[in-house]
Amino acid sequence: MSENIRLLEVNKLSKKIFLSNGKELQILKDISLSASSGEFISILGISGSGKSTLLKCISSLLRPTSGEILLKGVDPYHINNFKLSRLRREDISFIFQSYNLVPSLPVLENILLPLRLSGKKMNTQLVKTLLDRMNFNANLNDFVSTLSGGEQQKVAIARAIITNSDIIFADEPTGALDSKSRGVIFNLLRELADKGKCVIMVTHDIELASQTDRALILKDGKIFQELVNPRGEELYKILDTKIL
Ligand SMILES: Nc1ncnc2c1ncn2[C@@H]1O[C@H](COP(=O)(O)OP(=O)(O)OP(=O)(O)O)[C@@H](O)[C@H]1O
Numbered sequence: 001m002s003e004n005i006r007l008l009e010v011n012k013l014s015k016k017i018f019l020s021n022g023k024e025l026q027i028l029k030d031i032s033l034s035a036s037s038g039e040f041i042s043i044l045g046i047s048g049s050g051k052s053t054l055l056k057c058i059s060s061l062l063r064p065t066s067g068e069i070l071l072k073g074v075d076p077y078h079i080n081n082f083k084l085s086r087l088r089r090e091d092i093s094f095i096f097q098s099y100n101l102v103p104s105l106p107v108l109e110n111i112l113l114p115l116r117l118s119g120k121k122m123n124t125q126l127v128k129t130l131l132d133r134m135n136f137n138a139n140l141n142d143f144v145s146t147l148s149g150g151e152q153q154k155v156a157i158a159r160a161i162i163t164n165s166d167i168i169f170a171d172e173p174t175g176a177l178d179s180k181s182r183g184v185i186f187n188l189l190r191e192l193a194d195k196g197k198c199v200i201m202v203t204h205d206i207e208l209a210s211q212t213d214r215a216l217i218l219k220d221g222k223i224f225q226e227l228v229n230p231r232g233e234e235l236y237k238i239l240d241t242k243i244l
Pocket residue numbers: 017025027045046047048049050051052053054097
C-alpha cells in the first residue's frame with residue numbers, strides 16, 4: 001500500500017476566458033485542493049459547472065489565469081517544453097471526454113503510442129489482457145474510426161493505463177459505456193488507486209462516485225462541497241438528480 005505521497009497541489013486556481021463578443025467568462029474561481037498517491041477522487045457537478053476545465057488546468061493541459069499547480073512538486077506552467085513533455089509522457093495520463101484517439105491508426109498502435117513516444121518497452125500481451133478484462137469486442141488491428149463510442153472509450157482508457165503513470169486524470173471515463181463495462185472500468189481504476197496511483201475522475205455517476213475516497217462537488221466554478229468517503233444518499237441530496 002502507498003505511503004500517501006502528495007502528488008498534486010492546487011492553490012487558488014482561477015480561470016477566465018475572453019469571449020469573441022469582448023466579454024469575460026469566469027469559469028473557475030479560487031479552487032484549492034490536493035491529492036496523494038493511493039487516492040481516488042471524484043469531481044461532480046452539473047453540465048457547464050467547470051469540471052473539464054478544472055481537470056485540464058490541474059493536469060498541465062490548460063494554463064489557469066491565476067493560481068499555482070504542482071504536479072509531483074513541479075509547476076507545469078513554469079517549466080520548459082522539454083520538461084513539460086516529459087512530465088506529460090511519464091508522470092500523468094489523461095482520459096479525455098472526447099477520447100482524442102488517432103483515427104488513422106489501429107487500436108493497438110493507439111494504445112502503444114505513448115510508450116512508443118517515450119521509447120519504453122511495449123508489451124502487446126499486456127494490451128490484450130487489459131482489453132480482454134474490459135470486455136473489448138473489436139480487433140486490435142481495427143482502425144479506431146470504425147469502432148463504436150464505447151469501444152473507443154475503452155481504447156482511450158487502455159492507452160492511459162498502459163503507461164503506468166502515477167496520476168490518472170479521467171474525464172467521464174464511463175460516459176459511453178453500458179452498465180457492465182462501467183463496473184469493470186471503475187474496478188480497474190479503483191484497483192490502480194489501491195495499488196498507490198492517484199486517480200482523479202470527473203463523473204455524473206453518483207453510484208460510482210460513492211465508491212471513491214473523496215468527492216468534490218463543483219458549482220459555478222467553485223468547490224461547493226467536499227465529502228470524504230461520500231455516501232450515495234449524501235451525493236443525491238446535494239446534487240439534485242434532476243439536473244445531473
Ligand atoms: N473555450 C471556451 N470558450 C467558451 N466557453 C467555454 C470554453 N471552455 C469552457 N467554456 C464554458 O465554461 C463552462 C464550463 O465548461 P466545462 O467544459 O468545464 O464544463 P463541464 O462541467 O465539463 O460540463 P459537462 O458536464 O457538460 O462536460 C461552460 O459554460 C462552457 O461553455
